[in-house]
Amino acid sequence: MNGVEIEKAAIVCKLLGDKTRLTMLKLIEDEPCCVCEFVEIFQMSQPSISQHLRKLRDAHIVKEERKGQWIFYSLNKQSEHYPLLQSILEQLPDQKEKLVQLEKNGTRISCC
Amino acid sequence: MNGVEIEKAAIVCKLLGDKTRLTMLKLIEDEPCCVCEFVEIFQMSQPSISQHLRKLRDAHIVKEERKGQWIFYSLNKQSEHYPLLQSILEQLPDQKEKLVQLEKNGTRISCC
DNA sequence: TGCTTATATAAGTAAATTATTATATAGTTA
DNA sequence: TAACTATATAATAATTTACTTATATAAGCA
Numbered sequence: 001m002n003g004v005e006i007e008k009a010a011i012v013c014k015l016l017g018d019k020t021r022l023t024m025l026k027l028i029e030d031e032p033c034c035v036c037e038f039v040e041i042f043q044m045s046q047p048s049i050s051q052h053l054r055k056l057r058d059a060h061i062v063k064e065e066r067k068g069q070w071i072f073y074s075l076n077k078q079s080e081h082y083p084l085l086q087s088i089l090e091q092l093p094d095q096k097e098k099l100v101q102l103e104k105n106g107t108r109i110s111c112c
Numbered sequence: 113m114n115g116v117e118i119e120k121a122a123i124v125c126k127l128l129g130d131k132t133r134l135t136m137l138k139l140i141e142d143e144p145c146c147v148c149e150f151v152e153i154f155q156m157s158q159p160s161i162s163q164h165l166r167k168l169r170d171a172h173i174v175k176e177e178r179k180g181q182w183i184f185y186s187l188n189k190q191s192e193h194y195p196l197l198q199s200i201l202e203q204l205p206d207q208k209e210k211l212v213q214l215e216k217n218g219t220r221i222s223c224c
Numbered sequence: 225t226g227c228t229t230a231t232a233t234a235a236g237t238a239a240a241t242t243a244t245t246a247t248a249t250a251g252t253t254a
Numbered sequence: 255t256a257a258c259t260a261t262a263t264a265a266t267a268a269t270t271t272a273c274t275t276a277t278a279t280a281a282g283c284a
Contacts, residue, residue: 010131022122022125
């Protein structure tokens with residue numbers, strides 16, 4: 001099997017090598033999240049969240065879509081990295097309970 | 113699917129997020145390599161190679177086995193991280209040409 | 225035994241990373 | 255339009271990383 005270049009794969013792994021970013025990606029595996037949801041979930045400053053998302057976006061791992069005042073982030077399934085990403089994410093435990101928690105708090109932004 | 117804890121997965125990804133370490137792991141996917149082979153392949157200082165191997169060893173991703181004066185490193189297939197590792201490595205291009213090059217140079221240490 | 229080779233560790237350093245606070249931008253709404 | 259909300263960017267500081275050189279350890283061999 002030939003697959004991606006090893007250098008690019010290392011860049012992807014490095015980006016996934018942060019607990020916050022890895023959890024973000026697992027969270028948006030099925031449905032997009034917006035920045036303020038991440039801020040709520042991770043209890044981190046908004047700039048910090050934005051900077052993590054920027055790294056993922058710069059690497060084309062995620063894409064953004066504005067909906068009114070919110071910007072939703074989702075996995076970029078067109079990315080050359082998507083197969084690698086997918087095979088990593090499918091080995092991670094579900095993070096949906098974090099979204100359930102948001103719903104309970106009333107801080108979930110429904111994107112549809 | 114439940115899989116590994118996300119924090120541990122992030123640690124593994126971070127370790128794989130370095131071109132040298134990722135290539136090392138792909139190289140030893142099939143057969144062990146010793147430190148001096150890595151030094152030759154990567155054209156890096158011996159301490160630098162040893163330090164990369166140490167990180168992988170500390171995380172139980174690789175194991176070492178002394179054979180005479182050489183210490184051979186191989187994937188630790190007993191590791192809880194092995195399934196994740198394997199699914200990443202199988203998406204990487206073969207690095208065997210690097211070993212072929214060693215054979216041509218006469219610097220390949222045959223371990224068996 | 226002493227010398228050589230292979231590897232590991234220690235100490236130091238430059239660069240990269242990940243947070244923070246402050247500020248800018250852009251859309252929403254009164 | 256002004257005020258508000260969501261997000262991005264800039265500047266900065268603390269921490270971590272990945273090298274380097276110097277040195278220690280451990281096995282093989284004369």
